[in-house]
Amino acid sequence: MDSRHLHHFVALAETLHFGRAAARMNMSQPPFSRQISSIEKSLGVKLFERNSRNVTLTTAGEHFLHDSKAILAQFDAACRDVQLVANGMKGELKLGFMMHVANRVVPTLVRLYSEQRPDVRLILEERTPVDINEMLLEGALDAAITFAPLSAQHLRTISLTTDRLRLIVSAEHRLAGVESIRPSDLAGESLIAAPSHVAPTLRDAITGYCAAGGVPARFVLEPWLQHTIVRLVEEGLGIALIPEALCSETGPKVVSKPIVDSPEFEVALCAPLASRNPTVATLFDIAKAKRALFERR
Template sequence: MTSNHLIHVQGVSMIDYRQVRYFLALAEYLHFGKAAASLHLAQPSLSRQIAALEEALGCQLVLRSSRSVALTAAGRELQRTASQVVAGFDSAIRSTQAVARGDRGELKIGFTSMVAWTGFPRMMREFSDAHPSVNLVLNELLPNDLARSVETGENDLYLSFKPLGQSTLQYHALQAETLCIALPADHPLAGNARVALADLSHSGFILSPRSTAPALFDQIMALCQGAGFEPVVRMHTHLQGTILNLVAEGLGVSIVPQAMAKPGFAGVRFFPVAGSPEIELGVSWSGANSNPCLRAFLRGIGVATEARCR
């Protein structure tokens, strides 16, 4: 016996946890040979373990004869109560291992409204299907609040455009989005088969401010400048969905990620931007975050992580 399997019970000698399991197998089969076979033990070894358990408890558990095995009253009580304890202990072990693997727990994810129109919802479904005991907490935030939410622990990760500049967070690219032009349905150009960016040089734009989405803002500015004009920004608003609602009201035009065109917006016509660069989207997280559910999520998207519990 090793000390790793010993249980201290007040008033009795140290009990080997395995002996309790052996006893429960014997109590189930009431036959030393069958119980020993189920435990992959030699029958004499099982007999010695049961005798050692009886000695530790100071009472007889089993009535033995050459033809039968029966439980004493004390043995029946131990069977009743120990079965519950062993089942509870086994459940605790499985639950502990599941938490350590990231198969059980909670994962908090920050995202922007635009993410809802990309492939991220499908990713959430796939992770949820693979980890049904993980509670997903989805927090919709403004883009410039996402990094701070992960740094402070409010979220475990966030989904958004690739961060610009230096960051203390880790990042993994997932997909890329081209850009498209969004026009009011009654705009003079809305009936055209194609619209060039240069055609919008005298239009008022509705955009997210650079502080909200720097990567997107810089790409839009570069595209317009490449088309020979500096866009006149009539309105700034944070959310892409709000931008499209304002475009639908005829308050201006915009350039938005192609994902925003997928669901369709009443009152808005979308046109691809010729030669549009791709804007990278991905997941960001803190390397100091020890949440096993985060590691499980990262492994699911192909990010190698340390496996703490197999």
């Protein structure tokens, strides 16, 4: 029994006529008759009641017709779907990102992608930069929006936007009134930043910026999430240098200030070069075509 037999069976069940059913199967009646009886023999079940004048389905045949149609439909669907999956029109795409650098980029990219590939299920995974790198290596992510990596020989990378640091302080802080900030302004201040094993790019940028001004960075609190950092600054527990993209979301009790000669860091779309997931290509196509939408305003 294989699916071609099912086609034969359905043809006969629908026409109730050996000759016409055989024609529909592009074959002559005698071998078609043999096919039908071989089906019945292999199932051990009589599917048709027949004599030389008319053909009718048995009760078992009626049930089998129902099942057969369902199976054939599913078969067709599977063959169509596998082609869609291969073309990246359907499937799953696991996209990692860091919201604190991508709060504008991710929603836009997701919207554009969903419009173009509605049958691809986007699985969004918000993680820390270090986690994202690891997951990209392991294949646990198909792509990610993160800081442009330094060593990218195993990654395909396309730059989406750049971000820079901005100072946030409590509204009561002495720096709240200063127009723009220089490294020397940070001398003696209590800094809040994510630890190096969570967001090395940011951490290095902050440390580097202080060092450039000859000021040693003094970190008093090291939460993992950027939103926590904002809250702690709000409470007056320290000051912080955070990505500009995040500053629009701070509350009224926090003041943000531009800093002079801020280091810039790239935010990029990355995917393993070895990725076999065909849905990824479109993501890069969109990133390239609509790059203007992601750029810093």
